[in-house]
Amino acid sequence: MSPIAPLLTAALLAAVVAALLPDATRHRTPGSLAVWPGVAAAALATLGLAGALADRSDVAGATLALLIVALTVVVQVYASRHLRGDPRSRxxxxxxxxxxLGSTTAIAADDVVLLAVGWTLATLSTIALIATGGSGPQTRVAVQRSAVALFIGDAALWTAVVVATASTGSISLAALGSLDGVAATLVGALVAVAAVARAGSFPLHGWLPATAATTTPVSALLHAGFVNAGALLLLRFSPVPSAVGPWIAGIAGAVTLLIATLAMLTRADVKGRLVHSTAAQMGFLLLACALGAYGLAFVHVVGHALFKASLFLGAGSAVEHALRARALPRSTPSRAGRVVGALLVVGTAAIALIGSDAFAHPTAVLLLFALTTAAVAGARIGASSARVPTRAALLLTLSIAVVGYVAVVFPGAEALVPVSGTTALPWGVAVAVFVIAVASLLLIRSTGPVSDRIFALALAWGRPPLPAPTPSWAPASAGGPLEYRRV
Known part of the structure; x- marks a missing residue:
């Protein structure tokens, strides 16, 4: 455990206490005093990351700790204005x-018991945070689903802790590599279930879409930090020699990646699209961990957390931006520009691949997802109505980013998170997922019975089943999930 960890824990405890103190002035949002100890915690987490980089020890854990604490402070600063006048702000x-505090405790833990304690503390706090969204039916559904799915994950983790401790005679994370036989298989499977539940992935995916009903600050914390912790759990238990765990995490991630991506396209509301986007990203993260690409997964975690937090905190102005865009004259997209933009990005990526050793990387198959996304972005930039110099500058920036990702980030990510002896899925699984994803996206944009079935599946993803018809003698609000009742 880092020497910074006790100080970080003390700072976050001070933040909890500060939030409960009575305010000396009525001009401040109740509870917002927690921001100042949070700033101190962020400074301590920064020192912890600097020390980890200097010692080359647990860079992933120190990065994730800083990410969680810093984003918590940013969201709290936002909430000090957003929740002004809200009786639940404190x-x-x-x-x-x-x-x-729970998340950083789990990150800094050197033993499985302390890790599980921090994990469960974060779970309980998050369920209570979701409940601060109000007393409406949608919030009640979100709390119920979250409690069921996350408690299943926590129960799986605690069972894995008991099995690992009983089998090795030690609570140390370093002893996990000595597990074998049935104990190793069971621990690997249970930890995968816990990671899947936290990531909101199939088959425990129903809780994450329901949380769209909660407040914007809670959504930002959920999607920028809480759901990302599944990657850390898989990394901590990666020494366990189990082939079952990667298969559970990989299949769950692949199914979620495929269907949540389609579900995102069916949602008309801003937060709904962001929620399904997060689910798809968490599916990709689980798939990357199952393939053994822990370094790449953590780079993805950092980028996703920063990007998604900014999107959620800016969701309130989405309608204003949409109305402003609708008032502008529409122009026909340039087909030639679309082709040129995509080819430019693909060509740049090809040149970067030729000059690098990315193909020698054991998880190079994941570049299929990243480079296809970049090519689509290039096509959209090329087809936009912006002026030619603007499009050229944007395409140049995107091309430079692609070169940096292929030549620097991708091969260097694993050096930051060294993992040895990890059991991983075969790379053919990722190829199959990529092919199915491309085919599904093409089919859903076409017409016909197959497209209609895919659309119906995506539209229903994460929703409860439709209620049975209400008898004529029963009240209109009787029966069925709260999501479908009249209120």
Whole structure:
């Protein structure tokens, strides 16, 4: 455990206490005093990351700790304005600090028991945070689903801790590599279930879409930090010699990646699209971990957390931006520009691949997803109505980013998170997922019975089944999930 960890814990505990203190002035949002100890915690987490980089020890854990604490502070600063006048504001500040404390405790833990304690503390705090969204039926559905799915994951983790401790006679994470036989298989499977539940992936995916009903600050914390912890759990238990765990995490991630991506296209609401986008990204993260690409997964975690937090915090102005865009004259997309933009990005990526050793990387198959996304982005830039110099500058920036990702980030990511002896899925699984994803996206944009079935599946993803018809003598609000009742 890092020497910074006790100080970080003390700072976050101070933030919880500060949120509960009575305010000396009425001009401040109740509970917002938690921001100042949070800033101190962020400074300590920065020192911890600097020390980890200097010692080349647990860079992933130190990075994730800083990410969680810093994003918590940013969201709390946003909430000090967003929740002004909200009677639940004090609960938000206290619970968000408590959730950060649980997450950082799990990150800094050297033994499986302390890791599980921090993990469960974060779970309980997050469920309580979701409940601060109000007393409406949608919030009640979100709390119920979250409690069921996350408690299943926590129960699986605690069972894995008991099995590992009983089998090795030690609670140390370093002893996990000595597991073998049935104990190793069971621990690997249970940890995979816990990671799948936290990531909101299939078959425990129903809780994450339901959380769109909660407040914007809670959504930002959920999607920027909480759901990403599954990658850390898989990394901590990666020494366990189990082939079952990667298969569970990989298949769950692949199914979620495929269907959540399609579900995102069926949602008309801003937060709904962002929620399904997060689910798809978490599916990719689980798939990357199952393939053994832990370094790449953590680079993905950092980028996703920063990007998704900014999107959720800016969701309130989405309608204003849409109305402003609708008032502008529409122009026909340039087909030639679309082709040129895509070819430019693909060509740049090909040149970068030729000059690098990315193909020698054992998880190079994941470049299929990244480069296809970059090519689509290039096509959209090329087809846009912006002026030619603007499009050229954007395409140049995108091409430079692609070169940097292929030549620097991709091969260098694994050096930051060294993992040895990890059991991983064969690369053919990722190829199959990529082919199915491309085919599904093409089919859903066409017409016909197959497209209709895919659309119906995506539209229903994460929703409860339709209620049975209400008898004529029963009240209109009787029966069925709350999501479908009249209120």
């Amino acid at each position: 609960s938000f500040f206290a619970l968000s600090s408590l959730a950060a």
